[in-house]
Amino acid sequence: MSNRTNKGGCHAAMNEVGAPKEIHPMNWRRLGTKCVLPVLAFLSLCTPAMAERGLLLPEAISEHAERIDELFWIIFWLTGIVFVGTEGLLLYFIFKYRAKEGGKAHYTHGNYKVEVIWTAIPAFILIALAAFQFNTWTEIKDPEKFPTADDGAIQVHVLAQQFSWNFRYQGPDGEWGTDDDFTVENQLIVPKDRPVVLQMRSIDVIHSLFMPVLRFKQDLVPGLTITGWFEANKAGTYEIACAELCGASHYLMRAEMQVLEPDEWDQKIAALSKEKDGIDYESPTQNFRFWRPSEFEQKK
Numbered sequence: 481m482s483n484r485t486n487k488g489g490c491h492a493a494m495n496e497v498g499a500p501k502e503i504h505p506m507n508w509r510r511l512g513t514k515c516v517l518p519v520l521a522f523l524s525l526c527t528p529a530m531a532e533r534g535l536l537l538p539e540a541i542s543e544h545a546e547r548i549d550e551l552f553w554i555i556f557w558l559t560g561i562v563f564v565g566t567e568g569l570l571l572y573f574i575f576k577y578r579a580k581e582g583g584k585a586h587y588t589h590g591n592y593k594v595e596v597i598w599t600a601i602p603a604f605i606l607i608a609l610a611a612f613q614f615n616t617w618t619e620i621k622d623p624e625k626f627p628t629a630d631d632g633a634i635q636v637h638v639l640a641q642q643f644s645w646n647f648r649y650q651g652p653d654g655e656w657g658t659d660d661d662f663t664v665e666n667q668l669i670v671p672k673d674r675p676v677v678l679q680m681r682s683i684d685v686i687h688s689l690f691m692p693v694l695r696f697k698q699d700l701v702p703g704l705t706i707t708g709w710f711e712a713n714k715a716g717t718y719e720i721a722c723a724e725l726c727g728a729s730h731y732l733m734r735a736e737m738q739v740l741e742p743d744e745w746d747q748k749i750a751a752l753s754k755e756k757d758g759i760d761y762e763s764p765t766q767n768f769r770f771w772r773p774s775e776f777e778q779k780k
């Protein structure tokens with residue numbers, strides 16, 4: 481009879497040195513059933529439960545938010561699988577090639593073919609992701625593609641200062657620089673299902689306008705007028721936060737966004753524009769000189 485009682489030639493080598501020992505090496509099937517599968521099962525069980533409790537992502541109330549989430553989840557699973565796979569392999573190799581009595585070091589200069597493969601695959605994935613999200617990115621970020629008044633868009637000026645948000649509206653006439661313009665502190669009031677174009681400035685330091693339900697986050701940089709837009713598709717009251725550490729009272733820099741049904745929004749805007757906001761936009765001495773309508777570029 482043959483003395484090859486071991487299955488698999490590589491394990492036979494272990495028994496050639498020293499006293500025969502009963503060793504149960506990891507194999508791919510074990511690695512799969514004992515490490516990778518339980519982790520994947522745990523993740524797949526946890527994910528819906530966490531999503532249900534709002535532990536993963538906040539509600540999404542715009543089409544852009546849904547598309548951003550879609551990209552987020554694709555990247556999450558791609559990187560998650562690669563992470564579990566590579567860390568699993570690392571652990572497996574640490575175990576498999578651990579110090580053994582009589583073991584010999586083996587010098588390797590690497591494997592050119594494998595290196596080309598593991599460089600080419602991520603590069604291909606990155607290019608594919610960039611191509612996949614390109615239209616969404618330009619739609620959100622390119623001012624040339626922003627909706628106009630013809631698309632029913634409304635405009636709001638945003639002026640950030642330590643430590644509050646000022647939102648300025650055109651009033652019922654839909655024009656800047658007229659008597660019905662008005663400003664509300666810490667309240668962004670927008671209609672549902674209509675595009676909202678924001679022109680954003682900061683008086684003092686860099687702030688960041690963050691509206692989690694819209695997946696909207698934009699830095700406001702002193703000296704620049706930065707534009708952005710969104711369209712909310714669900715009425716309600718949502719959180720706005722400053723996402724840039726902008727000073728000692730940064731934590732106070734919160735505001736709320738009210739998304740109203742279009743009729744309700746018209747009424748609210750008409751009512752608010754009747755109240756005086758008490759700001760002399762032409763005063764050269766007030767901070768508000770920073771946001772005379774002429775200070776904001778009016779592209780549309």
Ligand SMILES: [Cu+2]
Binds near residue numbers: 643730
């Ligand atoms: Cu801030």
